[in-house]
């Protein structure tokens with residue numbers, strides 16, 4: 001079942017689920033949420049700031065590190081280290097998050113946290129009064145009403161009012177506390193989500209190419225939700241729960257003696273030990289369920305993004321099969337989560353109910369002996385039940401806390417992914433003078449075992465139009481990627497106006513380079529927005545002017561919504577040629593000194609292509625820009641000042657069109673082959689005339 005994030009949010013009744021992170025991007029592509037997962041994690045009521053769980057309720061989230069099955073001694077030693085590391089990682093997260101609770105220089109947040117704690121203590125103190133009032137009411141009712149002519153009101157009126165007022169007061173304090181604290185958690189979620197998002201955007205192309213969008217966004221989604229829970233539980237659960245248990249134990253012991261104290265203490269110990277050990281054992285099932293859930297999300301997102309391919313090949317059944325397989329794994333893991341939860345719940349209930357029965361017996365015995373009143377029996381019952389609430393909190397908070405830490409660890413690990421391409425310390429901005437580009441002995445491969453560029457030497461003179469041609473896969477686009485520093489060279493260096501691009505700041509380098517890539521990346525927004533992306537400061541008039549220069553204004557104007565036309569996901573709602581011209585418009589708006597056109601006009605008809613290229617040529621000439629055209633169709637670049645022919649990662653030949661034709665090498669072969677295929681005799685003559693007399697060039 002596919003649910004959008006909002007719908008999923010609605011399915012989650014607890015505070016930490018209500019506190020949705022403000023990260024539309026992060027959630028935007030999260031499509032899957034299997035019903036099993038939602039039910040398991042959210043169908044229950046884990047104790048949160050807003051919802052105290054009923055004694056029997058349990059969330060189904062597993063937190064602790066997976067308990068390992070019996071292992072040989074060597075592996076056990078390894079496991080100890082891993083657990084230690086895990087604890088260290090957990091503490092690091094808790095420490096980091098505590099800064100959000102008590103931030104320096106943010107007195108507003110500190111005030112809110114302080115007020116929340118004050119409200120919490122008040123609510124707890126009021127809560128503990130309730131059983132006392134109850135006892136007094138019961139004891140004062142133990143009279144002969146008819147003989148005394150009393151009514152319930154005259155006998156226990158004040159107590160009843162106090163009982164009601166205390167209950168109402170405790171609830172009001174609790175709800176106000178939640179409202180006051182909400183913005184603390186939300187602010188932390190926003191800050192962390194933005195930091196992760198910023199880091200993701202800065203990560204190298206290699207990370208983005210290998211990422212699995214569905215799984216990634218799922219992990220981020222879960223991690224940011226964990227933040228809210230962690231913060232809430234740090235303030236409202238862990239310490240206050242210990243406080244409440246101590247209070248109730250103290251009252252029982254003080255009022256009713258050592259036997260009650262012994263039962264209470266033993267119950268605490270047994271309950272805690274059982275919960276922690278069982279939770280540790282269950283964690284591996286939760287981890288398996290998470291992994292399967294990520295996988296299902298990845299599969300679904302991948303096939304939904306590529307739905308065209310699915311349709312072209314009628315592979316809907318195959319995709320559903322893949323999705324179902326991922327869900328099957330999720331189902332298996334979730335069943336284990338559910339059954340182990342049933343075991344945990346039963347064990348906890350057994351321990352608790354045994355204690356309750358023993359205490360009730362002792363209290364009843366006390367009443368029979370005349371040592372205790374009926375009110376005392378009621379009070380013991382109430383107090384023990386009251387104890388069940390924090391006890392239950394302790395178990396489920398522990399479980400959910402472990403889960404939150406697990407999810408947040410994944411999130412924080414994303415932030416730790418190293419940037420392979422980064423600024424050197426104190427990198428200076430690129431100083432452009434003329435715009436000469438130089439590749440000196442450059443060797444590069446995406447993988448070490450497959451070099452793409454081999455000892456490449458080439459110089460692109462300033463202010464000239466250069467073309468790079470060569471067989472498919474020979475490394476033409478790779479040259480551009482290296483220049484843009486998507487990757488760093490393995491050997492040699494790349495210079496712009498004599499400066500090694502690794503020594504200058506990435507921002508200044510990328511600002512100086514404009515690219516029209518092979519596939520135009522468009523946002524699912526309007527045409528106007530997509531053009532404006534080249535220069536976010538551009539006015540509407542500048543956008544229209546750029547579109548005019550890219551020969552796309554008339555086309556856009558003919559659309560019913562004009563510049564407000566939505567382009568659809570990845571620009572699927574406009575044609576390939578329109579997309580390419582939008583990319584050129586963007587570049588015109590950016591107006592960088594170095595320009596790259598990677599098959600920038602391949603989707604255009606010959607007529608539009610020629611018109612656009614002549615316009616680009618005039619801009620290049622007028623502004624004396626250095627430009628590089630990567631092209632397969634040689635007729636689009638024959639007029640370049642220099643043509644570089646690449647073969648197997650090295651320069652095979654270079655020169656002007658005429659020089660290369662005269663040389664009768666690879667270029668000449670390619671030219672002849674293409675001209676025979678594509679150009680009519682007349683057109684060929686025109687082209688050759690133009691080459692002989694470049695003055696004719698528009």
Ligand SMILES: Nc1ncnc2c1ncn2[C@@H]1O[C@H](COP(=O)(O)OP(=O)(O)OP(=O)(O)O)[C@@H](O)[C@H]1O
Pocket residue numbers: 209446447452471472473474475476477478479
């Ligand atoms: N991210 C990557 N990881 C691994 N290999 C890659 C990656 N990108 C490209 N390659 C490989 O590097 C080689 C050169 O790719 P490149 O895109 O530079 O070729 P090209 O000459 O521009 O090809 P075309 O003319 O078909 O666009 C190709 O064999 C390609 O498969």
